[in-house]
Structure formats: structure tokens, C-alpha cells
Amino acid sequence: MNDMSSRRLSSRRDFLRVVGLGGLSMAALPALNACGVGTGGGSSGAAKNGAADVTGSFDWKKAKGQKIKILQTPHPYQQSFQPLLKEFTAKTGIEVTADLVPEADYFTKLNTELAGKSGEHDVFMTGAYFIWQYGPPGWMEDLKPWLQNDSATSQEYAFDDIYEGLRTATSWDFKPGSPLGTGGQWAIPWGFETNVVAYNKKLFDSKGIKPADTWDDFQQLAVDLTDRSNNRYGVSFRGSKSWATIHPGFMTQYTRMGCKDYTSEGGNLKAAMNSPEAVTFTKQWVDLAKKAGPTSWTTYEYPDCTRDLGDGTAAMVYDADSATYPKNKPGASKQAGNLAWSPGPAGPDGSYATNLWTWSLAMNSASKKKLAAWLFIQWATGKEAMAQGVKQGAFADPTRKSVFDSAFKQTLGDFPGYLDTFEKVVPETKIQFTPQTSFFETTEDWAVALQDIYSGKDAKSRLDDLAKSSNSKVNA
Amino acid sequence: MTTTVHDRDTRARRGQGPRRGGGPPTVPTWRRKLRPYLLSVPALLITVGILYPFVLGAYYAFLNYAAVRPNPVFVGLDNFKTVLSDPIFWTSVRVTAIYALVATTVETVLGVGIALLLNRSSLIGKVFERVLILPLMIAPVIAGVIWRLMFNPQFGILNHVFGLGSTFNWLSTKTALWSVILVDIWIFTPFVAILVLAGIRSLPKEPFEASDVDGASWFYQFRRLMLPMMWPYILVAVIFRFMDSLKIFDHVFVLTAGGPGTTTRTLQIGAYEDSIINLNYSIGSTYMFLLWALVFLTARYLVSVLGKAQRRAAGSET
Numbered sequence: 001m002n003d004m005s006s007r008r009l010s011s012r013r014d015f016l017r018v019v020g021l022g023g024l025s026m027a028a029l030p031a032l033n034a035c036g037v038g039t040g041g042g043s044s045g046a047a048k049n050g051a052a053d054v055t056g057s058f059d060w061k062k063a064k065g066q067k068i069k070i071l072q073t074p075h076p077y078q079q080s081f082q083p084l085l086k087e088f089t090a091k092t093g094i095e096v097t098a099d100l101v102p103e104a105d106y107f108t109k110l111n112t113e114l115a116g117k118s119g120e121h122d123v124f125m126t127g128a129y130f131i132w133q134y135g136p137p138g139w140m141e142d143l144k145p146w147l148q149n150d151s152a153t154s155q156e157y158a159f160d161d162i163y164e165g166l167r168t169a170t171s172w173d174f175k176p177g178s179p180l181g182t183g184g185q186w187a188i189p190w191g192f193e194t195n196v197v198a199y200n201k202k203l204f205d206s207k208g209i210k211p212a213d214t215w216d217d218f219q220q221l222a223v224d225l226t227d228r229s230n231n232r233y234g235v236s237f238r239g240s241k242s243w244a245t246i247h248p249g250f251m252t253q254y255t256r257m258g259c260k261d262y263t264s265e266g267g268n269l270k271a272a273m274n275s276p277e278a279v280t281f282t283k284q285w286v287d288l289a290k291k292a293g294p295t296s297w298t299t300y301e302y303p304d305c306t307r308d309l310g311d312g313t314a315a316m317v318y319d320a321d322s323a324t325y326p327k328n329k330p331g332a333s334k335q336a337g338n339l340a341w342s343p344g345p346a347g348p349d350g351s352y353a354t355n356l357w358t359w360s361l362a363m364n365s366a367s368k369k370k371l372a373a374w375l376f377i378q379w380a381t382g383k384e385a386m387a388q389g390v391k392q393g394a395f396a397d398p399t400r401k402s403v404f405d406s407a408f409k410q411t412l413g414d415f416p417g418y419l420d421t422f423e424k425v426v427p428e429t430k431i432q433f434t435p436q437t438s439f440f441e442t443t444e445d446w447a448v449a450l451q452d453i454y455s456g457k458d459a460k461s462r463l464d465d466l467a468k469s470s471n472s473k474v475n476a
Numbered sequence: 477m478t479t480t481v482h483d484r485d486t487r488a489r490r491g492q493g494p495r496r497g498g499g500p501p502t503v504p505t506w507r508r509k510l511r512p513y514l515l516s517v518p519a520l521l522i523t524v525g526i527l528y529p530f531v532l533g534a535y536y537a538f539l540n541y542a543a544v545r546p547n548p549v550f551v552g553l554d555n556f557k558t559v560l561s562d563p564i565f566w567t568s569v570r571v572t573a574i575y576a577l578v579a580t581t582v583e584t585v586l587g588v589g590i591a592l593l594l595n596r597s598s599l600i601g602k603v604f605e606r607v608l609i610l611p612l613m614i615a616p617v618i619a620g621v622i623w624r625l626m627f628n629p630q631f632g633i634l635n636h637v638f639g640l641g642s643t644f645n646w647l648s649t650k651t652a653l654w655s656v657i658l659v660d661i662w663i664f665t666p667f668v669a670i671l672v673l674a675g676i677r678s679l680p681k682e683p684f685e686a687s688d689v690d691g692a693s694w695f696y697q698f699r700r701l702m703l704p705m706m707w708p709y710i711l712v713a714v715i716f717r718f719m720d721s722l723k724i725f726d727h728v729f730v731l732t733a734g735g736p737g738t739t740t741r742t743l744q745i746g747a748y749e750d751s752i753i754n755l756n757y758s759i760g761s762t763y764m765f766l767l768w769a770l771v772f773l774t775a776r777y778l779v780s781v782l783g784k785a786q787r788r789a790a791g792s793e794t
Binding site: 108111112115133134136137138228229231240241242243294295296298299308311313437438440441444448451452454455456 | 543544546624627628629630631641642643644645646647648649731732733734735736737738739749752753754755756
């Protein structure tokens with residue numbers, strides 16, 4: 001072999017080695033692929049709204065013979081409706097295939113699919129906060145034109161029967177600083193949760209105590225109920241590194257204590273998590289987690305909280321009413337039948353402002369079967385189907401006042417305080433966050449700040465840092 | 477040339493064999509020239525299939541692509557400046573480096589020790605050999621779920637067994653990183669042990685028999701014979717484990733989601749948060765591009781060390 005060919009071979013080997021190394025280290029890139037979710041997303045803007053194409057008189061059979069796919073997570077709402085799907089098919093002639101993805105992975109799947117604009121699923125379950133993220137890129141169909149089109153929407157639908165706080169929660173114009181309830185209707189509320197206190201009534205009765213009405217009393221009560229030697233603690237609420245830590249109990253009590261997340265100044269949002277009242281409350285909340293919360297609070301999500309309540313390890317839970325509700329069903333937990341509900345502590349001015357979560361149904365703007373998709377949404381959020389769903393047994397809370405007042409009330413016999421609590425808080429129940437498109441990033445940052453304070457960082461300086469970083473993100 | 481091919485085809489059709497003493501069949505020049513390219517087509521397709529997502533992901537790192545900006549524009553190195561000036565990124569680098577170094581070191585030491593023990597064939601050794609592989613058969617996400625239950629202070633078995641009551645938190649700011657490393661060690665030490673054990677069993681017996689005859693002690697044999705010959709196997713295990721640890725995500729995310737605070741926020745978790753939760757694809761891609769560079773350089777260095785070790789074990793280098 002002469003020098004030249006030897007050099008050529010050597011350089012080929014070098015090349016192969018580099019390619020091999022590249023291949024080896026490229027295995028570092030599974031998430032880089034995931035970053036490519038938007039490969040089809042170079043183009044912007046929503047697809048054309050399909051409502052105007054529907055004309056003539058309303059008829060449930062208008063899309064007869066079509067097949068639609070819906071994306072859902074296995075949730076009591078979904079489980080209550082699953083047996084009813086055949087009734088929808090009988091009523092409309094539309095076949096429905098429901099694809100289920102576990103809640104932990106649900107939004108990852110949904111984000112990826114919507115960003116890809118494949119239109120694989122025509123309808124999907126979503127939360128109201130997600131509208132702030134999915135709406136601006138045009139991934140969701142505005143349902144307001146559908147609601148306003150008598151050819152597409154039944155006269156009996158009665159959208160106003162859905163609680164006002166829920167209707168506004170799913171409507172926004174995507175302008176930072178604009179309140180909710182402006183702009184399009186991006187989803188129709190299907191089921192919702194208010195964040196209140198569930199407690200072990202048997203334990204409370206045995207000690208002759210009642211739920212606390214004020215924040216100071218609540219903290220003291222939780223500490224008094226904590227008995228680490230007997231593996232019992234006072235109150236459970238979420239603490240994991242997730243935006244979902246902020247929105248239930250924390251945001252509810254934060255608002256009742258008169259605190260705001262953002263204020264509007266000169267067209268910009270200004271973070272207010274470091275206001276004096278917010279710092280005081282945040283410090284008290286974190287101290288409560290330390291003194292009377294679960295030992296591994298920073299990993300706690302709602303199933304951990306409700307499990308501890310059901311096991312009798314936690315005396316109280318400050319979280320979604322619909323999350324604690326199933327634990328009181330016969331056979332569902334050790335403490336089934338022993339649980340009760342209260343609104344939680346009122347604010348200094350008597351406020352019962354409560355943050356809500358709503359599972360809603362939305363239409364994929366890339367759907368090719370928009371009329372069939374709308375008929376499904378209309379049916380599932382309508383009075384008749386929702387009342388039937390409630391009777392299946394695990395659908396708390398229905399979003400329609402008429403269904404709550406009739407079918408749902410009949411299921412509440414063995415749930416002390418549930419109805420009174422609901423009626424007390426529902427007039428002040430709405431999304432208490434300021435809508436903004438960086439919600440998940442800034443709210444997860446907020447949860448990280450709580451964890452840092454829990455780990456010993458100074459509350460004021462940590463919340464100052466949070467406010468500074470949030471200001472730059474929400475006004476970017 | 478054409479005549480030859482035609483003649484050969486005609487003979488084949490007639491059921492006759494190749495022409496006797498006619499020399500090798502000639503192939504048209506164009507076919508000879510085309511053949512290497514045709515042969516490389518499958519490899520080329522595979523390479524394109526592998527490289528396309530990589531190049532696309534890398535390209536995103538130079539755009540300002542996010543869900544709220546569906547029409548991205550080229551921003552040069554802005555994302556790199558943003559990420560590299562963010563203290564949280566450097567926290568992630570530190571967490572990832574500590575994780576990879578500690579996990580790989582402990583797994584290697586334990587794995588080699590276990591392999592040496594298992595090499596002494598006995599009934600218990602054979603049973604352990606089979607039992608050891610069980611953690612490897614569990615998906616890391618499931619391992620995370622199992623350990624999360626075991627770590628739970630209220631009802632987890634660890635606090636109960638160690639008598640820690642309900643107040644010791646395995647996933648606190650001080651302990652979380654070490655706990656997630658512990659889970660990694662539980663899952664992957666058997667991998668190192670099995671790889672090294674296979675290496676030990678493939679070593680030639682003669683040098684050991686000769687040293688036995690010379691009266692060498694077990695430790696001397698281990699240090700001067702077995703270890704130098706085992707190095708390539710150990711290094712392969714180290715390379716796999718180190719690369720994998722730099723990319724760690726699954727069980728850490730299940731156990732802590734990168735918390736408390738940023739205590740266990742590895743680079744992959746950072747990329748996930750930016751890409752999937754915040755839908756800020758370009759920042760997520762930048763994270764992953766930087767991680768790729770780190771893995772690439774480390775792999776290049778470790779592969780060169782492996783090459784040297786292989787040459788040394790073969791006696792071609794001292």
C-alpha cells in the first residue's frame with residue numbers, strides 16, 4: 001500500500017470513527033427529537049373557522065356516517081361518559097373513538113400533537129390554563145361562532161346554564177393584561193373543581209373540634225392535629241415542582257388573603273409575588289408545610305394528598321373538592337364515610353375567593369370533521385348527557401347549574417358539608433391567575449421558589465428574584 | 477463486452493455452465509462504477525434518517541422558535557448566550573456532572589467486585605447471577621415509581637426498616653441527589669457486573685495457570701494479570717454508563733421532577749421543561765445541543781482511552 005492510499009484509508013478510518021462517535025453521542029438527543037415537535041409548524045395562524053359552513057336548520061344527524069377521534073385522559077369525567085358514547089352514536093350517527101393517555105403524560109402528548117398540526121384527534125380534553133398556550137399559535141378552534149350559529153347549535157343547548165366563572169375561564173383575547181371572558185370561546189367547560197378543605201370528620205368529632213374559619217386558626221389547628229409519633233399530620237397540600245402546586249390550595253388562600261400574582265402597569269404586567277402581604281402569606285404557607293405537612297412535601301401531588309387523607313395519615317387536605325370526593329365513596333379508602341368538607345379559611349375581609357380548575361372540551365383547529373366534532377362537544381356538555389354522566393357516580397362537579405341543582409345534589413347525601421361548601425364558594429370561584437402566555441413557565445418557577453423557601457432560603461429575597469424573572473418572561 | 481454478457485446469458489438459458497477456461501466474467505464499466513454507490517444506499521438512508529432529526533434539532537437552537545412564536549426567525553447565537561448566562565443552566569451542568577461521576581464510579585467499583593465474586597462459581601453465585609439481572613429488566617420509570625413509594629416517609633419501607641420514623645425525608649434538598657443516584661446504582665450496577673463478568677470469563681487461562689505455578693498470590697494475579705486484561709471490558713462499561721448518566725432523565729423525573737428547587741435538575745430535565753412544558757423549542761434545543769457537545773467530547777476522549785487499553789491488553793503498547 002503506498003503512502004497516499006494509506007493516508008486515504010487512515011482518513012477514512014478517522015471519518016468512520018468521527019461518525020461512530022457522532023452516532024454514540026447522538027444518543028444524547030432523544031429530547032432534541034422531541035424539540036422537533038413543530039416540524040410541521042412553520043406556518044402560523046389558525047385554520048379557517050368551520051362554523052360558517054354549517055347552514056340550514058339544526059339537526060343532530062347532520063354529520064351522520066362520520067368518524068371522529070377524541071383524546072382524553074382516564075379521569076372520572078371520562079369514565080362517567082365512556083358508557084354513554086354509544087348513545088351519542090345512536091343520536092347522531094357519528095362514531096367516536098376515544099384514545100386515552102395517562103394524566104402524567106397527557107399534556108406532553110397533546111402539546112406534541114397540536115404543535116404538529118396533524119389533526120389526528122378532532123376533540124381533546126384540556127384545562128383552562130392550557131388555552132393561554134394553545135390559543136395564540138392557532139391550535140384551537142374558536143367555538144364562539146359555533147355557539148352563535150343556530151344551524152350548528154341546538155336551541156336547547158343553553159350555554160348560559162354553565163357557571164359564569166367557567167364560561168369566562170375558557171375565553172380570552174390573548175392580550176397580556178386583558179381579563180378572562182374577552183375574545184374567543186376556546187373550550188366548553190365539562191367538569192370542574194373548586195379548591196376547598198376536606199377533613200376527617202371522625203377525628204374532628206372525637207376531639208370535639210370544628211374546621212377553622214380564619215387563616216390563623218387554620219394554621220394552629222393543623223399544627224395541633226400533627227402527631228408525628230403516630231404518623232399523622234395536620235394538613236396536606238401539593239408541593240411538587242410543578243405549576244400544579246400553585247393553582248389549588250395555595251392560589252385560593254393567597255387570593256383570599258388579598259394577594260395578587262400580577263398587576264398591570266403601563267401596558268405591562270408587573271409581578272406581585274413579592275408584595276409585603278404576598279411574602280408574609282408565602283412564608284406562613286411554607287412554614288405550615290414544614291410544621292404540619294407531609295414530610296416529603298416537595299414531592300407531593302394531589303394523589304399523594306388524597307391518599308393520605310383516605311388512609312387517615314392526613315387530618316385535612318386543601319385541594320380540589322372533586323379529588324377528595326371519591327375517597328368518601330364506600331370501599332374507596334380506609335376513611336370512606338368519615339370525610340367532610342368546609343370552604344377553608346376566609347380572608348381577613350371575609351372573602352371566599354376560590355381558584356378553579358376546569359376540564360373542558362376543545363376542538364382541534366386542524367380537524368377535518370369540525371361539524372361532527374362540534375356536535376360531540378355540544379352533546380357532552382349538554383344538560384341531558386351531563387345529567388346522565390353524574391348518575392354514573394364519579395362526576396364531580398358538573399359545570400351546569402341545572403345539573404348541579406338536580407342530578408348532582410341527589411348524590412350528595414353521605415358527603416357532609418359538600419353542598420354547603422360548594423354553594424358558599426361558587427359565587428367567588430373563578431380563575432384567580434392573571435392570564436398570560438408564559439403561565440406554565442412562570443408558575444413552575446413559583447413552585448420552585450416555594451421549594452427553595454422550604455429548603456431554608458429567605459422568603460423575601462427569593463420572591464424578589466422570582467418577581468424579577470417573571471417580569472422579564474411575561475413581558476417578553 | 478456486450479457480446480460476452482449476451483453469450484453468458486445464452487449459455488445459461490441453454491442450461492450450460494460458464495465457459496471453461498474463459499477467465500472471470502467481465503462486467504460493464506458503468507455497472508462496476510455504479511455498484512459501490514448502490515451498496516452504500518441503505519447506509520446512506522439510515523444515516524439520513526438518523527441525522528435529519530439531529531440537524532433539525534440543532535437548527536432550532538439558532539431560531540427563536542416557541543409555541544407563541546410559530547413563525548421563528550434566525551437569531552444566531554442568542555439562545556446560547558441566554559442559556560449560558562442563566563445560572564440555572566450551570567446548576568444543571570453541576571448536577572449532571574456530579575450525578576454521572578458518582579453513579580459511574582460507584583457502579584463500576586461495585587460491578588467489578590460483584591463480577592469477581594460471581595466468577596468463583598458456586599450454586600449461590602449462579603443464583604445471584606440470575607437475580608442480579610432483575611433490576612435491569614425494570615423500566616427506569618417503573619423503578620422510579622417503586623423507589624418513590626419506598627422513600628415515602630409516611631408508609632415507605634425504608635424509614636420503617638432503618639427506624640427513621642416519619643420525619644426523615646429521602647428527597648429533601650440535602651438528600652435528593654444522593655437518593656436518585658442510589659436508585660441509578662440499584663438499576664445499573666448489575667449491568668456493569670454482567671459486562672465485566674463476561675470479560676473475565678473470556679480471559680485466557682494460561683497466564684493464570686503459569687502464575688499459579690510460580691506461586692503468585694491471588695491479589696498479585698488480580699493486580700498484574702487480571703486487571704490489565706480486564707481494563708477494556710471495564711472501560712466499555714464505564715463508557716456506556718457515563719454516557720447514559722449524562723443523559724439521565726427517567727427515574728429522576730419520576731422521583732423529584734428535578735426538585736426540590738433545582739437540586740436534581742439535570743440537563744435533560746431542563747431541556748424537557750423548556751421544550752415540552754414551556755413549549756420553548758429553541759431554548760430546549762439549545763440545552764440539548766450543549767448536552768450533545770458534552771457527550772460527544774467525553775465519548776471521544778473515553779473511546780481513545782479504550783483504544784489505548786485494548787492495545788495495551790493485546791501487548792502492542794506498553
